[in-house]
Amino acid sequence: MKNLLLIAFALCSNLVLGQGLMYTIDVTKNTDTFFVSVDIPKNLGKSEGTFQFAATAPGTYQTQNIGRYVSNFKAFNKKGKELKVEYIAPNHYTISKPHKATKITYEVAETFDTQVSSYPVYMMCGSSIEEDHTLINTHTVMGYFRGHQSDPLQIKLIGGENWITGSALKQIDGIFTAESFDHAVDSPILSGNLTTAQTKVADTPIQIYTYSEQGKFNSEALLSNMKDMLEASQKFLVKLPVDQYTFLYYFLPNPTGTTGAWEHSYSSEYVLGEQEPTEQYMKQVTDIASHEFFHIVxxxxxxxxxxxxxxxxxxxxxxxxxxxxxxxxxxxxxxxxxxxxxxxxxxxxxxxxxxxxxxxxxxxxxxxxxxxxxxxxxxxxxxxxxxxxxxxxxxxxxxxxxxxxxxxxxxxxxxxxxxxxxxxxxxxxxxxxxxxxxxxxxxxxxxxxxxxxxxxxxxxxxxxxxxxxxxxxxxxxxxxxxxxxxxxxxxxxxxxxxxxxxxxxx
Ligand SMILES: [Zn+2]
Incomplete structure (x- = not known):
């Protein structure tokens, strides 16, 4: 990570993948709240009723307590009847009869527009919804059942029509698949009115997705500024230890918190001020990208x-x-x-x-x-x-x-x-x-x-x-x-x- 002043074995077959939790994240209901429903296709055990939200996330070195942003947490049995749940501060809920639960639903406030009295989440590790885009660092929106952190899962995003979506996660028929909760957390999703660009470094495909509130930045311009850096990285590393890589950029004119970037195994996410794209600022943006890209090591x-x-x-x-x-x-x-x-x-x-x-x-x-x-x-x-x-x-x-x-x-x-x-x-x-x-x-x-x-x-x-x-x-x-x-x-x-x-x- 950088601010301005996991991997799980893929032992799962497709069959098992199909049985994992299915998260549906709806960002169309209002511009401050994620409406999440989680289908539970396979019964949980009687002692497996703890649904955990993240206290922190890899590479952030920051306490985040995502449970603070969650509300209206409910669990249902297969007949749609509500099951008793209890909130255990700061980050988890327990369901009274987990073996009967087939679905949970909850709401999560976006971190960008939600005031907290302590431990504000860095913007590049946070979440946002507006009319024309959403940024989902998945640990700010998703949780997991304790004991099932390494289970495969699926994510469906309900967003605006014609939105372009960038993520390092694989997508099949509009549904993202992750090998584990860790893998999902390692893979932010940016969707909306984005520009895109792609290139190759040696044989590694590189994708860029950019949201720019005022349109001052676009993926092609960012890519042309990064080309020399990517080649210098390749020379330094001799062989890139990734087979694909995705840069997700988000520019906004008046950031309300700490901006910067956060690294992942196959992608990195940038939330930066939307200043004039001067040569000097573009150089600074590229320096940050160089830092995040090197985190693949x-x-x-x-x-x-x-x-x-x-x-x-x-x-x-x-x-x-x-x-x-x-x-x-x-x-x-x-x-x-x-x-x-x-x-x-x-x-x-x-x-x-x-x-x-x-x-x-x-x-x-x-x-x-x-x-x-x-x-x-x-x-x-x-x-x-x-x-x-x-x-x-x-x-x-x-x-x-x-x-x-x-x-x-x-x-x-x-x-x-x-x-x-x-x-x-x-x-x-x-x-x-x-x-x-x-x-x-x-x-x-x-x-x-x-x-x-x-x-x-x-x-x-x-x-x-x-x-x-x-x-x-x-x-x-x-x-x-x-x-x-x-x-x-x-x-x-x-x-x-x-x-x-x-x-x-x-
Ligand atoms: Zn770093």
């Missing part, structure tokens, strides 16, 4: 068991947020530099100097990356969370330099990340508790000290020391930072700068 392919078996009931932090968001932010920036999309001067200004200043002036730099991860679901932690994109990215960058130095210029963080994709990958999580040691074992003992100082603890960041290793001068006066290439670097510095500036051959 981590956390989507490299993550711990905490992310793999996601807990929608109780927010559970993983201490490897530094990897999921910090490394992603670093990679999404440096791949543009290494791919020739961003010049050296812009890279050091925007991805080093600015991040150093933001880390120090906008956040409490005494928080370690580990602490930012551990406390992101609390209100005080939510205020420091954004620093993962600044401090986290700087630390990843210095880890890269340290790896290049220790390997004598043969293996930096990119190469280690690609090794991790091979070692782990989808459906094969690393171990939360041992990962730091695993990383040291596959690299160098000195990396243990680096992790201790800059990830587990909050030692002052060694800007000058590390930039000098690669032959860069670091000069600072107050908030003015100047980073430039040394005039007379040593042979070692010259060599490290050269390998730092390009994708090493694999």
């Amino acid at each position: 981590t956390p989507l392919n490299i993550h711990s068991e905490i992310i793999e078996s996601f807990n929608f009931v109780e927010p559970t932090p993983s201490e490897h947020l530094w990897l999921y968001e910090g490394v992603t932010e670093w990679a999404s920036n440096i791949l543009l530099y290494r791919g020739g999309v961003v010049p050296f001067e812009d890279y050091v200004k925007n991805s080093l100097a600015t991040k150093i200043i933001v880390n120090e002036n906008y956040f409490d730099k005494s928080w370690s990356l580990k602490e930012i991860a551990a406390r992101s679901f609390n209100e005080d932690g939510a205020k420091q969370y954004g620093n993962i994109y600044y401090k986290g990215s700087l630390v990843a960058g210095y880890l890269d330099i340290r790896l290049l130095e220790l390997s004598n210029g043969t293996r930096g963080l990119r190469e280690v990340m690609l090794e991790l994709v091979k070692k782990y990958g989808k459906g094969n999580p690393f171990t939360e508790k041992t990962f730091f040691q695993d990383l040291v074992d596959m690299t160098y003992p000195e990396i243990g000290d680096f992790i201790h100082d800059y990830i587990q603890n909050a030692e002052p960041l060694p800007h000058q020391e590390y930039l000098e290793k690669i032959g860069l001068n670091y000069k600072r006066e107050g908030n003015k930072i100047d980073i430039r290439k040394m005039v007379n670097p040593t042979d070692q510095q010259k060599m490290l700068l050269e390998v730092w500036s390009k994708n090493l051959p694999l």
Whole structure:
């Protein structure tokens, strides 16, 4: 994810898929509320009457308590008679005779236009209905019966006539199919008066769907701005670990909450301010897309068991947020530099100097990356969370330099990340508790000290020391930072700068 200041095995046959829950989401009744009905084709057990809404969702690192938006929850038996239900705050309902239930219905307020007193849901993780579109991040509209999180399900969207719909979910006869609740949550749906565009990166089809309230943005223009980024990503990753990818863009002139973007396995969702599409703004939009697209590596392919078996009931932090968001932010920036999309001067200004200043002036730099991860679901932690994109990215960058130095210029963080994709990958999580040691074992003992100082603890960041290793001068006066290439670097510095500036051959 990025703000501006799961995978289940497909063991199911079609037959089983046909027996999963069928969600019908109607957005045509009014412009603030989703009317949802869920058909239950196969009887639940007597102890399976807990219908759970999400307390949080993967990649948001934010408490959301979707139960707050739900009302009018009812359950019915096959004769249409209402069954007794009880709301257990904050996020679930229990049905008194679940084995008799054949249908539930409920309403969910959209997050965009609903005021809450605490924990406002980020807009890119939220939901919206207006006359000409709907945005459905499915965890804000759907729940699941506890014990059935990994069951397949189907979704039918009742929207406006002639609406165009974008999602990474497969659609058969207008019905979306998902392998599990996790898969549905991993697949937002944008529908309405959209523009579309498509392209291919290597052999991977890329789709773009855009809703723009004032029509200032369209999919073709966004695509032409993204082309170089997509190619640079492909060069950095050598082989994209996805067989298709969908970008869903939503622009609105007066955002009422935090805007940004949220990553998924085969798509990403952007809610951004509808400013004038100047060159500078389009560049910013592309930078965010670069970040989200890189998430196909981590956390989507490299993550711990905490992310793999996601807990929608109780927010559970993983201490490897530094990897999921910090490394992603670093990679999404440096791949543009290494791919020739961003010049050296812009890279050091925007991805080093600015991040150093933001880390120090906008956040409490005494928080370690580990602490930012551990406390992101609390209100005080939510205020420091954004620093993962600044401090986290700087630390990843210095880890890269340290790896290049220790390997004598043969293996930096990119190469280690690609090794991790091979070692782990989808459906094969690393171990939360041992990962730091695993990383040291596959690299160098000195990396243990680096992790201790800059990830587990909050030692002052060694800007000058590390930039000098690669032959860069670091000069600072107050908030003015100047980073430039040394005039007379040593042979070692010259060599490290050269390998730092390009994708090493694999
Ligand atoms: Zn992110």
